Amino acid sequence: MHGRTIAWLNPRQVPLIAAVADAAGLELIGAGGPEKGKATAIAQDLGVEHVDDLRAALATADADLVLIADPGDFATGDSRDDAAVIHTARERGLLIATLEPIPPTALDLAAGGWLAGTGRSRPIDAINVCPLARHSGVFQSAAEAMRHFSPCHALAIESWRTPVEGSLGAALFAAADLVLNLMGEPESIDAAYTDPAGSSTTPGETLRGLHGVLTANLRFAHGRIGSLIVGDHAARWNHSATLVGEAGRLCIRDDGFEWIEPGGTTRERDSHGSTPPTAAHAIAGQLIRILDPAAPEPAPTDHAAILALAHAAVLSARTGHPESPATVRQMAGAE
DSSP, rough: EEEEEEEEEOOEEEEEHHHHHHHHTEEEEEEESSTTTOHHHHHHHHHHHHOOOOOHHHHOOOOOOEESSOOOTTTOSSOOOHHHHHHHHHHHOOEESSOOOOOSSHHHHTTTTTTSSSSOGGGGEEEOOOOOGSSSHHHHTHHHHHHHHOEEEEEEEEEEEGGGGGHHHHHHHHHHHHHHHHHHSSEEEEEEOOOOTTOOOOOSSSSTOOOOOOOOOOOOOOGGGEEEEEEEEESSSSEEEEEEEEEEEEEEEEEEEEETTTTTEEEEEOOOOOOOOOOOHHHHHHHHHOTTTOOOOOOOHHHHHHHHHHHHHHHHHHHHHBBBBHHHHHTTOOO
């Protein structure tokens, strides 16, 4: 066992976090959650000490990792207190991983103090949102193929999960990260949304507590295009990215990838087993890397660009018009 871990979750996530801890070899030492009066029951179900206060745990707990599965009201609004707590936690060597975007909107970045500091010392740089598809084994395996496949002129991304595994906001954050890494920032995004019941087409203003399905068309410079569909009421965890270019079509899924040349023949194929990966294994894989000091340093997560793209998608779904991620970044003071 390694990685003394405190988990912050809701009661419905107990089986998921137990599976993550088992798959990653974490030593769970404490647990609690944002739902009032539920911390003791959550801790009992996981067989650990109960934690009543996330902020206190971040400030003082003797642990290696705090895993935030359900942030509740943490890091919402323009209060700088939570960014300061994260900064203090990182300064004393505590690692922070979260299934949900922190903060939950681009507009909170500067106003909430998340961008204070220089280099990689800012509070936002201590946040590890997981899992991100580009850190998965299959995307690492496909990295060489992607380098030889480029340039790409069209991209389609799907990201599906259940509410226990993360909200629509979390799925949108992960998809935005993938868009930026594969194609760069789009000039505009035109999105549509429906809630889980199909009764509302207007999302809230933040990624926190966002549930349902969102689709979007993306326009990039030089005539490139993209699309995405993401949701958190989709029965089972899975992700895929399809790239189209002069070299044919490159399809990357959780269980492998295939490069099909323009003539229809398969140039390269790699399978990651017949059993589809689960959310628990995807989360565990990223936590193992985070906790391993010898692991190669991944490309940094550009939280400002990701949140700006995700915020522009939500804004577009609200207004019914295309929106610009660059304009959102300017509004947020995250340039």
